[in-house]
Amino acid sequence: MSKVPVIEIFGPTIQGEGMVVGQKTMFVRTAGCDYSCSWCDSSFTWDGSGKHLIVQLTAEEIWAELKRLGGNGFSFVTISGGNPALLRHLDALVVLLKENNIKIGVETQGSKWQDWLYDIDELTISPKPPSSGMSTDFSMPTEILGKLRDRNSNQHISLKIVVFNQEDYAYAKQVHLRYPTIPFYLQVGNDDIASMDNTRLVSHLLEKYQALIDQVMMDEELKNVKVLPQLHTLVWGNKRGV
Numbered sequence: 319m320s321k322v323p324v325i326e327i328f329g330p331t332i333q334g335e336g337m338v339v340g341q342k343t344m345f346v347r348t349a350g351c352d353y354s355c356s357w358c359d360s361s362f363t364w365d366g367s368g369k370h371l372i373v374q375l376t377a378e379e380i381w382a383e384l385k386r387l388g389g390n391g392f393s394f395v396t397i398s399g400g401n402p403a404l405l406r407h408l409d410a411l412v413v414l415l416k417e418n419n420i421k422i423g424v425e426t427q428g429s430k431w432q433d434w435l436y437d438i439d440e441l442t443i444s445p446k447p448p449s450s451g452m453s454t455d456f457s458m459p460t461e462i463l464g465k466l467r468d469r470n471s472n473q474h475i476s477l478k479i480v481v482f483n484q485e486d487y488a489y490a491k492q493v494h495l496r497y498p499t500i501p502f503y504l505q506v507g508n509d510d511i512a513s514m515d516n517t518r519l520v521s522h523l524l525e526k527y528q529a530l531i532d533q534v535m536m537d538e539e540l541k542n543v544k545v546l547p548q549l550h551t552l553v554w555g556n557k558r559g560v
């Protein structure tokens with residue numbers, strides 16, 4: 319039985335980001351990332367600080383834990399990380415979830431391809447802007463979008479760019495102009511991922527959200543775009559596992 323490294327399984331909660339924001343969902347968070355974004359809010363998946371939390375699980379074991387936590391009260395599972403697209407063996411989980419009529423969302427930065435991406439219902443690709451310290455090789459997101467084009471009409475794909483500063487905003491615009499037909503989301507960057515003061519954090523993030531809205535509303539080059547905060551952060555702050 320092939321196993322995958324899992325660092326947390328949680329829910330039910332709401333999807334706090336992107337195209338299915340508000341969706342009731344369970345989360346499976348895999349360990350390991352090929353990036354190391356300066357502002358990663360899930361750096362415990364790759365920086366060693368969450369090493370003790372990593373367990374190697376089969377698809378059946380993941381499904382058992384999802385059922386233990388969520389009972390019969392869910393029909394959607396989001397797989398995030400780290401970068402879940404590093405893991406070829408997630409194919410077994412995707413098959414098992416589908417057999418159980420569960421819709422699947424995936425969060426990835428678009429740096430790796432896996433064949434099981436064909437079977438994801440809601441796929442978010444999130445290339446990383448300059449403030450992350452990463453540089454994007456656009457050949458991979460281009461390859462992913464090419465493979466998935468016209469393959470499965472029930473599949474939804476979106477691009478989501480996190481914005482921290484003006485350089486990121488310019489990058490986001492470039493990404494949208496490069497892939498103009500792909501539903502496009504801008505997301506407010508959380509620049510205070512250590513804060514425990516939720517009141518201060520929320521008012522700070524809402525200010526940043528307002529500033530990003532203002533900028534996009536004035537921008538003739540960004541028309542068919544959606545601007546969102548991380549909803550879960552507004553509700554629960556930087557708490558893990560929600």
Ligand SMILES: C[S@@+](CC[C@H](N)C(=O)[O-])C[C@H]1O[C@@H](n2cnc3c(N)ncnc32)[C@H](O)[C@@H]1O
Nearest residue numbers: 357358359360399400401425426427444507508
């Ligand atoms: C933790 S990542 C895991 C999935 C994948 N590695 C990726 O980056 O797309 C999930 C989402 O959180 C976003 N994210 C990470 N840190 C963030 C922060 N400080 N503020 C806003 N969004 C953040 C990422 O851009 C990504 O869209």
Ligand SMILES: Nc1nc2[nH]cc(C(=O)O)c2c(=O)[nH]1
Nearest residue numbers: 332333334335398425550560
């Ligand atoms: N509620 C909630 N929504 C999320 N959307 C994307 C998340 C992620 O870390 O990938 C996330 C998360 O960690 N929690």
Ligand code: SF4
Nearest residue numbers: 351353354355358400
């Ligand atoms: S790609 Fe995603 S998980 Fe990896 S470091 Fe960046 S935000 Fe974190």
Ligand SMILES: [Mg+2]
Nearest residue numbers: 359360398548
């Ligand atoms: Mg998160």
